[in-house]
Amino acid sequence: xxxxxxxxxxxxxxxxxxxxxxxxISDSKLFSGSPTTFGAEPNTQVSLIDAAxxxxxxxxxxxxxxQAIRTGLGLNxxxxxxxxxxxxxxxxxxxxxxYQISQFEHPIVGKGCITIELADGQTRxxxxxxxxxxxxxxxxxxxxxxxxxxxxxxxxxIALMExxxxxxxxxxxxxxxxxxxxxxxLRYLGTCDGNMEEGSLRADVNVSVRKAxxxxxxxxxxxxxxxxxFVMQAIEAEALxxxxxxxxGQTVEQETRLFDPSRGETRAMRSKxxxxxxxxxxxxxxxxxxxxxxxxxxxxxxxxxxPDAKRSRFQAEYGITSYDAGVLVAEQAVAxxxxxVARERDGKLATAWVTGDLFAALNKTGSTIEDSPVxxxxxxxxxxxxxxxxxxxxxxxxxxxVMFETGDSPDTIIEHKGLRQVTDTGVIETAITTVLEKHADxxxxxxxxxxxxxxxxxxxVMKETQGKANPALVNDALKARLNNS
Amino acid sequence: MTLTKLTLSEAxxxxxxxxxxxxxxxxAYLDSIKSLNPTLNAYITLCPPENILRTADxxxxxxxxxxxxxxxxxxxxxxxxxxxxxIRSTAASRMLSDFIPSYESTVTERLLKEGAxxxxxxNMDEFxxxxxxxxxxxxxxxxxxxxxxxxxxxxxxxGSSGGSAVAVSxxxxxxxxxxxxxxxxxxxxxxxxxxxxxxxxxxxSRFGMIAxxxxxxxxxxxxxxxxxxxxxxxxxxxxxPRDSTCSTRSVPRFSNSYEKSVKGLRVGIPREYRxxxxxxxxxxxxxKGIEWLKDEGCEIVDISLPHxxxxxxxYYIIAPAEASSNLARYDGIRFGFRQDxxxxxxLYEKTRAEGFGAEVRRxxxxxxxxxxxxxxxxxYLKAQKVRTLIRQDFEDAFKNVDVILTxxxxxxxxxxxxxxxxxxxxxxxxxxxVPASLAGVPALSVPAGLDQSGLPLGMQIIGRxxxxxxxxxxxxxxxxxxxxxxxxxxxxxxxxRVST
Numbered sequence: 001x002x003x004x005x006x007x008x009x010x011x012x013x014x015x016x017x018x019x020x021x022x023x024x025i026s027d028s029k030l031f032s033g034s035p036t037t038f039g040a041e042p043n044t045q046v047s048l049i050d051a052a053x054x055x056x057x058x059x060x061x062x063x064x065x066x067q068a069i070r071t072g073l074g075l076n077x078x079x080x081x082x083x084x085x086x087x088x089x090x091x092x093x094x095x096x097x098x099y100q101i102s103q104f105e106h107p108i109v110g111k112g113c114i115t116i117e118l119a120d121g122q123t124r125x126x127x128x129x130x131x132x133x134x135x136x137x138x139x140x141x142x143x144x145x146x147x148x149x150x151x152x153x154x155x156x157x158i159a160l161m162e163x164x165x166x167x168x169x170x171x172x173x174x175x176x177x178x179x180x181x182x183x184x185x186l187r188y189l190g191t192c193d194g195n196m197e198e199g200s201l202r203a204d205v206n207v208s209v210r211k212a213x214x215x216x217x218x219x220x221x222x223x224x225x226x227x228x229x230f231v232m233q234a235i236e237a238e239a240l241x242x243x244x245x246x247x248x249g250q251t252v253e254q255e256t257r258l259f260d261p262s263r264g265e266t267r268a269m270r271s272k273x274x275x276x277x278x279x280x281x282x283x284x285x286x287x288x289x290x291x292x293x294x295x296x297x298x299x300x301x302x303x304x305x306x307p308d309a310k311r312s313r314f315q316a317e318y319g320i321t322s323y324d325a326g327v328l329v330a331e332q333a334v335a336x337x338x339x340x341v342a343r344e345r346d347g348k349l350a351t352a353w354v355t356g357d358l359f360a361a362l363n364k365t366g367s368t369i370e371d372s373p374v375x376x377x378x379x380x381x382x383x384x385x386x387x388x389x390x391x392x393x394x395x396x397x398x399x400x401x402v403m404f405e406t407g408d409s410p411d412t413i414i415e416h417k418g419l420r421q422v423t424d425t426g427v428i429e430t431a432i433t434t435v436l437e438k439h440a441d442x443x444x445x446x447x448x449x450x451x452x453x454x455x456x457x458x459x460x461v462m463k464e465t466q467g468k469a470n471p472a473l474v475n476d477a478l479k480a481r482l483n484n485s
Numbered sequence: 486m487t488l489t490k491l492t493l494s495e496a497x498x499x500x501x502x503x504x505x506x507x508x509x510x511x512x513a514y515l516d517s518i519k520s521l522n523p524t525l526n527a528y529i530t531l532c533p534p535e536n537i538l539r540t541a542d543x544x545x546x547x548x549x550x551x552x553x554x555x556x557x558x559x560x561x562x563x564x565x566x567x568x569x570x571x572i573r574s575t576a577a578s579r580m581l582s583d584f585i586p587s588y589e590s591t592v593t594e595r596l597l598k599e600g601a602x603x604x605x606x607x608n609m610d611e612f613x614x615x616x617x618x619x620x621x622x623x624x625x626x627x628x629x630x631x632x633x634x635x636x637x638x639x640x641x642x643x644g645s646s647g648g649s650a651v652a653v654s655x656x657x658x659x660x661x662x663x664x665x666x667x668x669x670x671x672x673x674x675x676x677x678x679x680x681x682x683x684x685x686x687x688x689x690s691r692f693g694m695i696a697x698x699x700x701x702x703x704x705x706x707x708x709x710x711x712x713x714x715x716x717x718x719x720x721x722x723x724x725x726p727r728d729s730t731c732s733t734r735s736v737p738r739f740s741n742s743y744e745k746s747v748k749g750l751r752v753g754i755p756r757e758y759r760x761x762x763x764x765x766x767x768x769x770x771x772x773k774g775i776e777w778l779k780d781e782g783c784e785i786v787d788i789s790l791p792h793x794x795x796x797x798x799x800y801y802i803i804a805p806a807e808a809s810s811n812l813a814r815y816d817g818i819r820f821g822f823r824q825d826x827x828x829x830x831x832l833y834e835k836t837r838a839e840g841f842g843a844e845v846r847r848x849x850x851x852x853x854x855x856x857x858x859x860x861x862x863x864x865y866l867k868a869q870k871v872r873t874l875i876r877q878d879f880e881d882a883f884k885n886v887d888v889i890l891t892x893x894x895x896x897x898x899x900x901x902x903x904x905x906x907x908x909x910x911x912x913x914x915x916x917x918x919v920p921a922s923l924a925g926v927p928a929l930s931v932p933a934g935l936d937q938s939g940l941p942l943g944m945q946i947i948g949r950x951x952x953x954x955x956x957x958x959x960x961x962x963x964x965x966x967x968x969x970x971x972x973x974x975x976x977x978x979x980x981x982r983v984s985t
Binding site: 051053058093099277286287 | 584590691698726
């Protein structure tokens with residue numbers, strides 16, 4: 001499914017690369033012991049190191065390094081056993097040191113890749129160029145006073161992973177799929193919560209356009225886009241703008257732009273001429289980061305099963321479709337829930353209930369799987385009761401509804417409401433007799449060849465037994481009676 | 486007995502044997518400071534005398550109850566580059582002229598833990614950038630030594646730890662600490678006739694020491710004897726989890742081992758240091774030093790440190806480069822001096838233009854330039870390669886010799902104001918001290934003699950990484966041979982003027 005912009009001068013292809021800043025999940029900051037809690041009162045999570053007081057020195061947080069390694073491993077990427085921290089120098093009020101400690105020349109993680117899936121079921125590999133660790137900046141508050149700006153340094157020094165993709169993305173859809181997949185992997189790994197609203201995942205989007213077969217043309221960078229939808233919109237808007245520029249005989253200038261979601265357009269922020277000269281150089285306060293192979297291997301051994309692997313396993317182990325497996329592994333909590341339900345049971349039946357009734361109920365009440373009133377164990381138990389014939393599928397729906405409302409166990413509900421399935425053939429035979437007598441005319445029609453009336457008789461018998469009759473038994477007995485006289 | 490003439494070790498012994506009290510010792514120093522500091526300007530900030538005396542009394546009770554630390558009640562001067570809790574710490578800059586830290590540097594904390602008594606914060610070149618202690622927002626420090634030919638001439642203290650050097654030399658502190666980036670302990674020690682030790686890079690924690698050039702900065706003692714330096718270093722040094730560049734090696738008991746026999750030691754004399762910039766007197770003293778060591782059974786070896794001539798240019802690229810970044814935090818936003826302006830960029834410009842002195846601004850500009858796109862490879866990267874070669878020079882040399890003997894500086898102290906218009910001439914003072922800084926090896930300056938006009942001259946002993954013991958031992962031999970009078974003769978006009 002190729003994404004093409006038809007211009008006046010022909011077809012244009014778009015080229016996109018993403019730089020994602022992912023806030024590392026860790027108790028303390030990258031180079032200080034300050035806590036990282038989101039939403040705390042301004043300047044309450046700031047140490048002298050974060051505020052860059054004279055004589056303060058950074059000390060690398062091992063936990064953040066472990067998170068970066070885990071992420072690298074999760075992205076099938078090369079882990080660089082030797083890396084280095086550099087200083088990126090620039091002045092801004094939210095940057096206490098006057099430089100950001102980052103990794104410029106020697107990042108901790110090298111090349112990797114992510115497989116994305118598109119709506120038509122096709123998959124594509126998107127290359128990862130690198131992942132490096134760096135400090136976040138603080139935040140300026142402009143809305144506290146009519147003439148003054150305030151600085152909140154709570155975020156200053158929190159660890160970020162900058163994950164840079166290759167310019168492999170060719171459509172807004174692919175960009176969206178890439179971000180969703182990346183977020184999914186980060187969440188599985190527990191290295192970033194992926195929360196774009198809180199800013200723990202932010203994307204810079206590099207966009208250029210070209211005609212088929214051409215080399216790359218000049219790109220523009222759209223800074224700090226904070227939702228997947230906006231990333232997709234920004235790419236489209238920016239690509240259209242660039243096509244327009246080229247087709248009007250002008251040249252796209254390399255520059256940094258911002259996306260305005262309300263107007264659906266990008267606008268220039270600063271041009272190449274105003275670009276900072278960051279004067280990167282190795283941070284002399286920090287030693288080169290040297291990782292022991294054994295430690296990396298130990299971290300690798302503790303990695304959770306990642307979405308792609310889980311999906312394949314679900315298909316193989318539970319005999320479900322690729323699509324269903326994809327839905328089930330989208331979130332780790334759902335996948336875990338599903339596995340609890342499906343383990344040693346009918347995987348397809350489990351899929352139907354989880355993606356069907358459960359999702360519908362959760363949607364309706366706006367709750368997440370974590371706070372579902374129907375726990376996985378309960379749903380599993382209900383499936384057992386279906387399989388062993390205690391209840392049938394129709395009654396199960398009724399039981400499920402009560403379960404979701406009350407949180408009671410299926411056994412309790414069945415007992416309480418007398419929903420146990422009728423397997424007593426005597427009772428079924430009696431019900432059949434009643435129905436056949438009541439509808440003697442229909443019996444006549446059936447026997448004269450109107451065989452599709454069979455369903456009607458089944459329905460009537462079920463009604464007669466308040467839905468509790470075992471449908472298979474009803475089928476057999478009905479067939480015998482109707483064909484036997 | 487003039488208490489202020491005692492070395493740290495002598496005063497310790499006197500206190501332990503109760504020959505005099507801490508209060509008496511400290512009072513003598515307070516009197517000395519009162520009479521001389523206004524002229525010499527060794528201190529930027531003096532601790533309140535009442536606090537000092539109160540602490541002295543506590544120290545006396547500790548001696549009585551035998552709970553005294555190694556430095557209990559010993560009055561020490563602290564270079565104003567160390568952050569001291571509750572005591573203004575300025576780095577001799579307008580930028581920090583009102584800055585009172587809420588925290589203590591690791592090095593000063595260790596001194597305090599052993600009972601050291603801080604008299605005050607000593608003057609320096611602003612942010613340790615200089616070799617004269619004239620680049621201070623708080624006025625220059627004056628060398629107590631004078632030319633016997635012209636008693637009206639004033640000489641610089643050397644720098645950047647000039648205040649500490651003068652305090653120790655002029656009896657305004659029994660010992661002091663300084664910091665050395667390219668010679669800032671050794672050169673003023675040489676100019677003021679005291680002992681100054683730059684330990685191996687990483688020996689002392691840099692936590693709480695205001696950064697000039699992080700890959701070079703190292704704290705060290707400035708004292709009246711090699712024994713004092715050994716004891717001070719023993720206390721200051723050692724692992725610190727708050728500084729990743731601080732070594733985790735265990736610290737030897739230097740105070741026990743600084744007098745190891747030097748017999749059979751191989752002493753390297755680098756031929757490249759015998760260059761034109763060196764005065765004949767310095768050369769003669771160097772030869773004398775060689776003879777002294779020979780007399781003690783050392784073997785003198787001619788060696789080569791082929792990249793010596795690139796030391797200064799290399800240093801004056803790397804140090805300013807790091808400084809340009811280290812000093813970016815002084816932006817007027819969170820602490821220190823601020824010159825308000827309606828726009829952020831203007832606030833930065835005004836604050837930094839007015840908050841920093843000329844030499845600091847010059848080095849920030851140089852550092853910014855050498856790190857800039859298009860110049861980085863030609864300057865900074867090249868300088869780093871040269872630094873590796875210089876370090877290699879020393880490693881090669883130390884395969885063959887145990888220590889290296891050189892003069893500390895090419896000349897004695899120069900006259901105040903003489904190099905003001907010529908930064909290059911000023912930078913040349915560091916020519917013998919810079920290579921050891923770039924290599925990260927320990928180096929000690931020991932006063933070894935006087936020049937013709939009666940100004941002190943020091944000899945430098947450079948050792949292997951983390952081998953301060955051998956360096957101190959060789960220093961001890963030179964110290965004994967030279968039997969140098971640590972304090973300047975009290976016949977100086979300046980002394981007479983203030984003491985009458």
